[in-house]
Amino acid sequence: MTCKAAFVYSEEFRTYRFRDDHPFNQLRVTLAYELLQSIGSITEQDLIPPRMATEEELLLVHEKPYVEAIKKASSGSLSEEEGYEFGVGTEDTPMFNGMHEASSLLVGGTLSAVDAVLQNKVDHALNLGGGLHHGFQRKASGFCIYNDGAVAIQYIREHYQAKVLYIDTDAHHGDGVQWAFYDDPNVCTLSVHETGRYLFPGTGNVNERGIKEGYGYSFNIPVDAFTEDESFMHVYETAFRRVTEYFKPDVIITQNGADAHVLDPLTHLCCTSKLYEFIPKLAHKLAHEYCDGKWIALGGGGYDIWRVVPRAWAQIWNVMAHDKPAEGDIPKDWLDKWQPKAPVQLPSSWHDHQGLYKDIPRKAEITEKNEKVLEKAMQFIQLKHNLPK
Numbered sequence: 001m002t003c004k005a006a007f008v009y010s011e012e013f014r015t016y017r018f019r020d021d022h023p024f025n026q027l028r029v030t031l032a033y034e035l036l037q038s039i040g041s042i043t044e045q046d047l048i049p050p051r052m053a054t055e056e057e058l059l060l061v062h063e064k065p066y067v068e069a070i071k072k073a074s075s076g077s078l079s080e081e082e083g084y085e086f087g088v089g090t091e092d093t094p095m096f097n098g099m100h101e102a103s104s105l106l107v108g109g110t111l112s113a114v115d116a117v118l119q120n121k122v123d124h125a126l127n128l129g130g131g132l133h134h135g136f137q138r139k140a141s142g143f144c145i146y147n148d149g150a151v152a153i154q155y156i157r158e159h160y161q162a163k164v165l166y167i168d169t170d171a172h173h174g175d176g177v178q179w180a181f182y183d184d185p186n187v188c189t190l191s192v193h194e195t196g197r198y199l200f201p202g203t204g205n206v207n208e209r210g211i212k213e214g215y216g217y218s219f220n221i222p223v224d225a226f227t228e229d230e231s232f233m234h235v236y237e238t239a240f241r242r243v244t245e246y247f248k249p250d251v252i253i254t255q256n257g258a259d260a261h262v263l264d265p266l267t268h269l270c271c272t273s274k275l276y277e278f279i280p281k282l283a284h285k286l287a288h289e290y291c292d293g294k295w296i297a298l299g300g301g302g303y304d305i306w307r308v309v310p311r312a313w314a315q316i317w318n319v320m321a322h323d324k325p326a327e328g329d330i331p332k333d334w335l336d337k338w339q340p341k342a343p344v345q346l347p348s349s350w351h352d353h354q355g356l357y358k359d360i361p362r363k364a365e366i367t368e369k370n371e372k373v374l375e376k377a378m379q380f381i382q383l384k385h386n387l388p389k
Contacts (some may be wrong), residue, residue, distance in 0.1 A: 003123040003284075003293060005321040006048045006116045008109045009033055013050070013129035016102040018094045023266060024143040028305040029128045031338065032313040038331040041318055048116055050109030050129065057111065058104065058146055060154040061180055066138040067100075070145060074100035087140035103145040106130055110148040111155055113296045118160045118251065123293035124284075124320045128313050131255045131300030133174040134201065142172065142200060149255055149298060150180040153187055156251065162294075165249035167240060168193070169279055170257025170300045171267040173204030173220070177255075183214040188247040192236050194260070194269055195222035206377045219243055221377050224366045225268040231367045232260060232271050233278050235374050244286050246381045251291055254283045257300030258312035262357045266303050270360060272352040276312035280319040295320070306342045311350055326350050 014026045036042040058067050069086045072078035073095040083089030088099075096102075106129045113125035127148075135147030153164045166181075168174030168191040181187035196202035210218040221235050244252075258276060260269040280297070287295035297316050302309040315325040330348055339346050360366065 003320065003323070005046065005317070006113065006122040006125040007033075007042055007046050007317060008050050008113050008125060008127040008129065009047050010050050010105070010109070010129075012102075012105055013109070015098060016106055016129070018096055018143070022094070022143075023303045025305050026129065028302060028309040028313070029299065031305065031310040032128055034337070035310045035314045035330070035334050036317055038334040039326055041314070041322065041326065046321065048112055048125075050105055050112050050127070052101070053104045053107035053111055053146070053151065057151060057155060058107065060158070061137060061147055061150045062135070063138040070100045070103065070140075074098055086138060087136075088145070092142055093140045093145065099145060106132060107146050107148040107151050110152045110296070110298060114152050114156055117294050117296055118156065118162065124287070124295045124297070126297045126317055126320060128299040128316075131170070131257065131298035133168060133170065133255055133300060134172070134176045136176050136179070141176065144176065147176045147180065149174075149177045149253060152253065152296070153177070153181065157186060162250035163247070164188070164251055164253060165244060165247055166190070166253045166255070167283065168255040168257070168300075169236060169260070170255055171259040171264065171269055172199060172257065172301055173201055173222070174255060175201050175203045178204075178208070178218055178220075181214065182210050182218060183212040185213045185217055187214075188217045188219070188243060188249065190219040190221075190239055190243050192221045192223065192232070192239065194227070194267055195224055198225050198268055206373055209380060216380055217247070219377055221370075221374055223269070223370045223373070226270050226360050226362065227260075227366055227370060228270045228360060228363065229272055229274045231370045232269070232275055235370055236279065237282055238374060239378065240282055240286060242378050242381055244290050249291055251294040251296065252283060252287050254279075254295070254297045255300045256280070256297055256313065256316055258302035258309045259300075261302075261304065261308045261312070263304045263308050264302065266301075270357055272356060273311060273350065274352075277315050277319075277325040280316045281325070284319050284323070306338070306344050307347050311347065315350075
């Protein structure tokens with residue numbers, strides 16, 4: 001199926017930068033975009049520029065004192081003590097000049113993607129600069145200042161009155177988005193992530209199901225450390241299909257953190273490029289089955305910005321726009337440009353080679369544990385709607 005898709009892009013995304021040695025580096029967006037250019041998968045006609053989110057739009061989710069604090073931090077006038085109250089000035093989320101503007105542009109990029117899809121200009125839209133799922137109403141967290149996904153969902157609810165299914169496959173739990181809509185029956189969140197026993201933010205337990213009217217619209221599948229492709233893909237596909245059938249959304253938003261990869265320095269999962277071809281293929285298929293194709297995809301985590309993220313994120317676009325992931329060798333011109341700047345050897349192929357990591361001795365135990373967590377997470381749907389297993 002050939003679809004009309006839009007790619008939200010600006011070099012200005014790279015102004016969202018904490019410090020030179022910080023793991024969150026938006027150069028990865030440029031690397032992914034140029035990789036797509038190098039294989040002829042994207043043209044300037046596919047691009048839409050991000051706009052700056054307005055303060056009114058930020059206040060759809062964030063509290064005014066928080067936005068004011070970020071503005072002060074942006075100009076260097078927020079004290080360290082004030083910053084800690086709002087989660088900025090920390091090791092994870094330090095202050096930097098222009099942080100309000102840089103963060104607002106990422107949010108505006110996601111809103112640009114939303115409008116393009118929900119005004120039927122395109123079927124799908126991708127904003128790799130977004131996916132900052134740890135931002136809270138009045139607190140920055142986990143490298144995230146403004147939560148573009150949460151703002152976008154509330155924007156959709158107010159402007160389009162559509163039911164939103166949010167799927168998060170970042171290795172870190174999508175906490176900020178979940179809590180923002182924990183009592184909302186018109187927003188369903190599904191997060192497949194590494195268990196919080198070992199990893200920030202420590203939330204995303206299987207029993208987090210929502211409250212009040214939103215009970216039964218929050219789903220979490222915390223997979224075990226050292227989970228590999230097959231188990232992650234099985235959990236993701238089974239949960240995504242069942243939750244989509246149960247909720248019947250009008251639009252799907254996916255957060256596509258690429259940090260479940262075995263090479264990621266901040267997590268403990270053992271997935272490969274196979275996962276990052278499978279994830280967008282299923283999202284694409286289900287968007288067409290349930291939402292007339294309405295699919296908005298965001299970036300997210302991903303801290304091996306050289307070997308992992310460009311390939312993983314480029315495949316989202318390849319599936320969106322061309323219905324198939326790229327295969328074969330990485331183009332020589334891309335490698336020649338970026339290898340001198342990279343501190344590691346860049347991959348020469350779209351696919352990871354065999355033997356990328358040592359065999360996991362607990363594979364069977366991990367797979368069984370993940371299956372039990374999946375069953376527990378899906379039990380609510382089974383009981384409520386008597387759906388087949």
